[in-house]
Amino acid sequence: MKFLRAAATLLLVLALSGCGYNSIQREDEAVKAAWSEVLNQYQRRADLVPNLVNTVKGYAQHEERVLTEVTNARARVGSVQVTPELLNDPEALAKFQAAQGQLSGALSRLMVVSENYPQLKADGSFRDLQAQLEGTENRITVARNRYVASVQSYNTLIRSFPNNLTAKVMGYKVKPNFSVENEKAISTAPTVDFGTAPNSAPAPAATR
Secondary structure (H helix, E strand, O other), X not given: OHHHHHHHHHHHHHHHHOOOHHHHHHHHHHHHHHHHHHHHHHHHHHHHHHHHHHHHHHHOOOOHHHHHHHHXXXXXXXXXXXXXXXXXXXXXXXXXXXXXXXXXXXXXXXXXHHOOOHHHHHOXXXXXXXXXXXXXXXXXXXXXXXXXXXXXXXHHHHHOOOHHHHHHHHOOOXXXXXXXXXXXXXXXXXXXXXXXXXOOOOOOOOOO
């Protein structure tokens, strides 16, 4: 009985291979790989936040609201459960996207606040963190765009005949993607201004 079942499964797979089964497998793996890179880059950014907040706090303790906002946004990012099922759950992906968008916005506001503190902008550690943040945001944009393209390719494949028949039999469904309304919030890197050159006179701090 087991032999007959295994033989039937093998025949089914062989039959479906002519209807896009192998292509669906490749596209599905491509989506997973692209998603892993998105997560890697977002994690890289999250890892920068504690040092960035502590450095800013050393020069701008009175910016408690902005510092708290960044810290809380990072905490919300960390609270999102990133499971393999997230790729197929539109609601879960939307929550993940919203959390990352909030962190992007909080970091942007933190960079704007830093403009009021010439000594902070001249600090070597802060400048290094700014450079790392800018580079990471750019890598996030690239990784996210690749993921969007991978999902679009996969979805197009499994919705096309006769691949859609194979996808239905094997349980492959259309995957959700990053939504357009939040794309700008996620993809826009915080403004990074390295300020004046070291030998230039620093501008006076804004009156608070």
